[in-house]
Amino acid sequence: MNKHSKEQPAAENPEELLDLKLTKPEKWAAGIPAVSAAMVDILQEAGFVRGMEGLFKMNKKGGFDCSGCAWPDPDDDRSPIAEYCENGAKALAEEATTKKLTAEFFAQNSVEELAKLNDYEIGKKGRIAQPVYLPKGATHYQPISWDDAFKQIAAKLNSLASPNEAAFYTSGRTSNEASFTYQLFVREYGTNNMPDCSNMCHESTSVGLADAIGIGKGTVTLNDFYDTDVIIIMGQNPGTNHPRMLSALEKAKQNGSKIIAVNPLHEAGLMGFKNPQTVKGLLGISTHLADLYLQVKINGDMALLLAIEKLLYKAEMETPGKVFDHEFIKNNTEGYVAFLNHLNQFELEYLAAEAGIPVAQIQQAADMLKNTSRIIICWAMGVTQQKNGVATVKEIVNLSILKGAIGKPGAGLCPVRGHSNVQGNRTMMIWDKPKPKQLDKLKEVFGFEPPRDHGYDVVESIQAMHAGKLKVFFAMGGNFLSATPDTLYTADAMRKLEMAVHVSTKLNRSHLVHGDETLILPTLSRSDKDVVNGEAQFISCENSMGVVQMSKGILEPISKDLVNENQIVCRLAKATLGSRSVVDWDTYEKSYDAVRDVIAKAIPGFEDYNKKVRIPGGFYLPNAPREGKFESGQNDAKVHFTMSDLPKHDMAAGEYRMTTIRSHDQFNTTIYGLDDRYRGVHNERRVIFMNEQDMAEAGFKEGEQVDLYNNFGGRERVARLFVVVPYNIPQGNTATYYPEANVLIPIDSVAEKSNTPTSKLVFISIKRHVVKADK
Incomplete structure (x- = not known):
């Protein structure tokens, strides 16, 4: 018996093995098997008519954004057949399922029994169809009305000794509109305790890039991939995590680009791509992707980057002015000489050993880079979720500015965000460390004084729960327990909460490990029709490359008792803040356009939001480094070379x-x-x-x-x-x-x-x- 079963449901997947079968790893991704796997899920969960209706509108202009990864849609030539990947189709199957969890389901299944299932089994139960409540000491969730749910939550929030005894988490799926009203409510309530999924995945990029170039986002557009010479892919497995990226890589290869893959595992999606939308792909012919595969040790990326830079410097010394972009370095950077002195401290053989890559292979990489500045460097969590993640991001910047590979067509920095609209959440001020000028703007637009002290991020929130400093945890989406580190420690922390609230579409393990009281508030998914005042609405999202576009669901929701995220926020704000609020929550609850109008006043780059978001394909947010303009953490319009030590x-x-x-x-x-x-x-x-x-x-x-x-x-x-x-x-x-x-x-x-x-x-x-x- 699980050690928690008598007192609390299990926090982990069951320690049970199934029936493992091994086959030879693939050397290519996608193809007919991807189409077949996607269709099986769609048919099983949504059925043919409902499933195909959703697939046809996913990632299309006028349709809805996939709730999976944040890879951008093409600006113009979107596929007339399928602008989605295998995993995008599976994501749709999850939310478009016709299975639903009603009061009867929760009456028949105790929390303890549900926790004995593995995460796959829990997720396959279906969509949550109505709000449910787990009272203190209860064994089963029970139905609760929306009004009573908001009263319960508001009463608990208003009973706290300080607003800082509550934390408000955000998943990357939340729309721009709901993210904005969510942070607005939380700050009017009085705290900056706003942990979000970025804290766990991409915060190292946000910190590193903001300090180096003045913005915590990438600098490329999708079109840059089609007109570049070299693409470096580090700490990322696009075939599984961002499969639509494979189409961009295929097009880059067709246009003559070379690809350098850096990964500890040989991944199919870095080696080959069988595009199922081409005759070649349907015939089983793959496009070879990686021209050079550097099988780096785990966290050997910093050593590899330094070794490449060292070889490029050697080539620069042999042919002065031919390898480094000295005009760019002179006009846009600081610390060049100091950086070279730092670089000279390292022995090439030592760096190669730390990276786990033979010198000859590193030389191949340097040779591919030395005669061009049209270089794109992509990375994801293999870089960021390391102790030296920020330093490694800054080393990527070092390599780019040595080559002048930023702020020009076919060149730049490309952090690949893992969840749709995780970047938009941050743009909408979902952040535990807001900048003073952002808070000043909120005060100017709304008239209340937002809290100025930094709040808790994810790790700090868990530690605060454990220490008894957090009493209430509100999660706007996500599966907090399963996503966070140190599962048993986090579970023990969550069991100390007086109340947890989860805005969710489906059941997950976070709902089953609980403190005194827990509520689940079911919400609409991206593909669901969102009807307010009798009119179908749309939301908006921001992708990895800073494009904001509309997303309009088209499927009938599986229950009439679902509420959109923005309505949940506004109704909770009214219940909690009452007459002391200075925000017009009634207007925002009824109108996404009203929310967008006020975003246009409060967030830079969103002027004429309602007009621009209605343009098919959306609009690009301002991005100064993309235009060759920089503002480092030292406020001197320069990119500063960074000197970092190797990790020990x-x-x-x-x-x-x-x-x-x-x-x-x-x-x-x-x-x-x-x-x-x-x-x-x-x-x-x-x-x-x-x-x-x-x-x-x-x-x-x-x-x-x-x-x-x-x-x-x-x-x-x-x-x-x-x-x-x-x-x-x-x-x-x-x-x-x-x-x-x-x-x-x-x-x-x-x-x-x-x-x-x-x-x-x-x-x-x-x-x-x-x-x-x-x-």
């Missing part, structure tokens, strides 16, 4: 580096299925990928059952019952799926400056599985 990895004997990854059958914590087709893993998620030589030296065999241990900070963390799978990964490195391995990620192992959990580097030991005795 103090590993005990017998320890391995471990990174957490997604399977191909999941998006973030949503598990679509139990197969990782590209890596050849079927019907199992509790696996650890190991180098075959490591396996031989440790005496492990394929299929052997093991337990994983982490002892950071003197506290033992254990992930039990995993299966060893041999894989092409550097020696001393391993990989596991999240959320199953999140229990091993220490709550206090975070990136410097960004406080992002170090989910992409955990030191573990591996032991043969020990069967626990029942207590």
Whole structure:
């Protein structure tokens, strides 16, 4: 029996194995298998008519944005067949499902029984059809009216000794409109405790880029990919995490671009692409993607970047003025000489060893870069979720400004955000550390004094819960427990809450690990029709490249008792703040246009919002670095070279580096299925990928059952019952799926400056599985 079952439901997936089957890993992504897998999910969940109606309008002009990744839609030539990927279709299947959870379902299924299911099984139960409430001491969720739900939440919020005893989390799915009213309510209520999913994933990018170039966003457009010479892809697996990026990479290759892939695992989506929308792809012919594959050690990226820069500097010395862009460096940067002195401190062979890449391969990369400035560098969480994540982002900037590869066509920085509108959330001021000028603007527009002290981010919120400083936790979407680090620590923290509220579309594990009281407020999904005052409405979202466009759902909601996120915020604000509010919540509740009108006054770049957002394809937000204008953290209109040390990895004997990854059958914590087709893993998620030589030296065999241990900070963390799978990964490195391995990620192992959990580097030991005795 699970150790929590008598007192509290389990916080983790069950320690149970299924029926693992292994096949040879693929060397290409997409193709007919992707189409088939997508259609199976659509037909099973939504049915043919409803499913195809949704697919035809997803990511189309006048349609709705996919709720999956934030990869941009093409400005012009959107596919007439399918402007979505396999995982986008699966995301639609999840929200367009006809299965629904009614009062009868919750009456028949206790919280404890539901928690015994794995995350896949929980998610497949269906859409939540009405608000439900778990009172203190209760074993089952029970129906509650919307009015009573808002009264309960408002009474609890107003009973707190301070607004800072509450935290308000945001998932990346939330629209611009709902994000704006949400932060407005939270700040009028009186706190900046606004943790969000960026804190866990991309905060290192936001901090690093804002400090280096004056904006925490990328500088490229999608069209830059079609007219560039070299694309570097670091810490990112587009075939699984951003599959529509493959089409852009294919087009880049057709136009003569070279691709350098940097990843510890050989990933199918970095090697080849069978485009199912082309005759070539349908015939099974793949486009070769990576011209050079650098199989770096986990967190060897900084060493690799320094080694490339060192080789480029050597080439510059041999042919002065031919390799570095001295005009750009002179006009736009500071610290060039100091940076070169810093670079000269490192020995090339040492950097190569730290990266895990032979010098000859690094030389190949330098040779591909030295004669062009049309370079795009892409990265994701493999870079950001490291202790030195901010420093690595700044090293990417160093390489770009040496080459003058920013602020010109076909060149720039491309952080690839993982969740649709996570970037828009931050633009709408979902942030625990708002800038004074942002708060000044809120005061000017609305007339109240917003709180000025910084609030809690995700890690700080969990720690504050654990310490009893947070009494109420409100989550606008997401699966907080499964997404966050140190699962058992986080679960213990959430059990200390007096109230948790989850705005959700589907059931997840965060609903099942609870404190005194919990409410689930069901909301509309992106694909659902959103009708207010008898008129179909639309929301807006911002993609990874700063394009804001409309999103209009077209499917009939599965329940008449669903409320959109903006209405939830406005009704909660009225119930909580009452007559002391100076905000016209009634108007904002009834009209997205009214919300957009006030966003136009409060957020720079959104002037004429209602007019511009109605233009098919949307509009680009201002981006000064894209135009060659910079404002570093030192406010001198220059990009400053950064001098960073190499990370030190103090590993005990017998320890391995471990990174957490997604399977191909999941998006973030949503598990679509139990197969990782590209890596050849079927019907199992509790696996650890190991180098075959490591396996031989440790005496492990394929299929052997093991337990994983982490002892950071003197506290033992254990992930039990995993299966060893041999894989092409550097020696001393391993990989596991999240959320199953999140229990091993220490709550206090975070990136410097960004406080992002170090989910992409955990030191573990591996032991043969020990069967626990029942207590």
